[in-house]
Amino acid sequence: MGVNIGQLRDWLKSYDRDSITIGVVASHSSLQILHGARMEGFRTLGIAVGDNRRRFYSAFPGAEPDEWLMLDNYREMLGHAEWFRQRNVIIIPHGSLVEYLGTTNFRNLEVPTFGNRGILHWESSRERQRKWLEEGGCLMPKVIDDPHEIDGPVIVKYAGAKGGEGYFIARDYRDFKRNVNLDEDFTIQEYVLGCRYYMHFFFDPTATDGFQVQGRGSHAGKNLGRLELMSMDRRDESNVDEFYKLGSLRDLREMNLEPSFVVTGNMPVVIRESLLPRAFEMAEGTVAASYELEEGSRGMIGPFCLETIVSDRLEFRVFEISARIVAGSNPFIGGSPYSDINEEFMSTGRRIARSIRKALISDKLDQILS
Ligand code: AMP
Numbered sequence: 051m052g053v054n055i056g057q058l059r060d061w062l063k064s065y066d067r068d069s070i071t072i073g074v075v076a077s078h079s080s081l082q083i084l085h086g087a088r089m090e091g092f093r094t095l096g097i098a099v100g101d102n103r104r105r106f107y108s109a110f111p112g113a114e115p116d117e118w119l120m121l122d123n124y125r126e127m128l129g130h131a132e133w134f135r136q137r138n139v140i141i142i143p144h145g146s147l148v149e150y151l152g153t154t155n156f157r158n159l160e161v162p163t164f165g166n167r168g169i170l171h172w173e174s175s176r177e178r179q180r181k182w183l184e185e186g187g188c189l190m191p192k193v194i195d196d197p198h199e200i201d202g203p204v205i206v207k208y209a210g211a212k213g214g215e216g217y218f219i220a221r222d223y224r225d226f227k228r229n230v231n232l233d234e235d236f237t238i239q240e241y242v243l244g245c246r247y248y249m250h251f252f253f254d255p256t257a258t259d260g261f262q263v264q265g266r267g268s269h270a271g272k273n274l275g276r277l278e279l280m281s282m283d284r285r286d287e288s289n290v291d292e293f294y295k296l297g298s299l300r301d302l303r304e305m306n307l308e309p310s311f312v313v314t315g316n317m318p319v320v321i322r323e324s325l326l327p328r329a330f331e332m333a334e335g336t337v338a339a340s341y342e343l344e345e346g347s348r349g350m351i352g353p354f355c356l357e358t359i360v361s362d363r364l365e366f367r368v369f370e371i372s373a374r375i376v377a378g379s380n381p382f383i384g385g386s387p388y389s390d391i392n393e394e395f396m397s398t399g400r401r402i403a404r405s406i407r408k409a410l411i412s413d414k415l416d417q418i419l420s
Contacts, residue, residue: 052157052167059416061162065138067410071095072403073139075124076103078146079375079399082383084113086400090407095139099124124150131160140164140419142402144375164402165352165374167420172343173373176237182343186335188368192240197226203241208234214287214311229308244361247321248378250280251333252353252401256414263334267342274341277333280398281386283378286315318381328366332356336371351418352405353398375399
């Protein structure tokens with residue numbers, strides 16, 4: 051299933067290296083991706099459903115695509131594969147693209163795509179994510195298998211929920227029963243008390259300088275590529291982030307109000323500098339483990355985000371990984387306190403385009419696309 055490296059190389063043979071076009075679905079982090087692609091000198095293509103979407107981009111001429119592909123449904127992208135390839139398009143995936151197409155369709159989209167689509171199999175299930183992250187040396191929140199055993203705050207998460215919709219907090223079995231929707235698959239996790247940091251990393255397997263990730267297992271003794279910290283955010287979640295204004299949890303329950311975790315925006319943050327070495331250790335382990343997930347795994351390529359909570363004992367718990375660009379990198383279109391140290395105005399979107407530019411020059415495109 052999915053596109054194999056041989057197919058990718060065949061497509062790339064017919065690509066005109068001087069007129070590569072960066073294609074992106076117009077949503078999520080597309081302003082950043084389009085802007086970054088333009089800064090690195092690429093032509094750009096926006097893919098959208100509905101004229102309203104297209105019109106909106108005229109408000110941002112600095113990121114407005116050079117060309118549009120207008121569709122009635124995002125799944126029509128699958129039938130446009132040849133059309134994309136004739137225009138030398140490289141698609142940059144983000145959360146909305148994967149959501150609109152579905153994981154299987156996305157894996158089968160016959161167009162060169164930035165990053166390793168194979169890694170999505172590991173990202174798309176909580177159990178597989180856990181195996182991956184724990185093998186990478188990350189500590190995760192405990193899982194409670196039997197709801198009768200809830201004795202302290204837990205968070206109940208639905209599978210496939212986008213942006214935390216429907217999640218709730220329960221203190222005991224009664225709370226759980228009152229709120230749970232048994233028609234949906236759910237996971238019960240220990241509620242970790244602390245501050246959230248969503249850390250945006252970038253892994254470039256073609257770079258031989260900088261912070262080199264050390265391989266493990268079948269890759270022991272090898273340098274796998276360069277790990278960079280691009281930026282960090284915290285999500286704004288409605289309405290849990292503003293709940294405190296209405297009083298205690300008990301007051302809120304009396305008003306029949308339950309906190310919800312729907313993402314509405316993002317805020318820039320930095321973390322205590324003394325926590326950065328541990329952050330790098332976790333990210334390095336995660337990248338190294340990605341190469342050992344299955345026989346012949348191409349590992350993590352490009353941007354990924356470790357979603358963490360830091361306790362008052364200064365310990366990290368990682369509750370999720372996103373193996374692609376996250377919308378939390380959007381506050382940093384003009385650079386971040388971390389990326390500015392290395393090069394100013396380097397957003398994650400631009401870093402993706404830079405990586406494509408460098409790979410074009412060194413003839414390594416097949417190492418960063420799938
Ligand atoms: P997720 O869908 O896993 O990214 O979670 C959505 C939101 O729920 C996060 O941004 C956190 O605010 C919150 N959350 C998720 N897992 C936990 C946890 N184990 N403890 C506390 N809060 C959590």
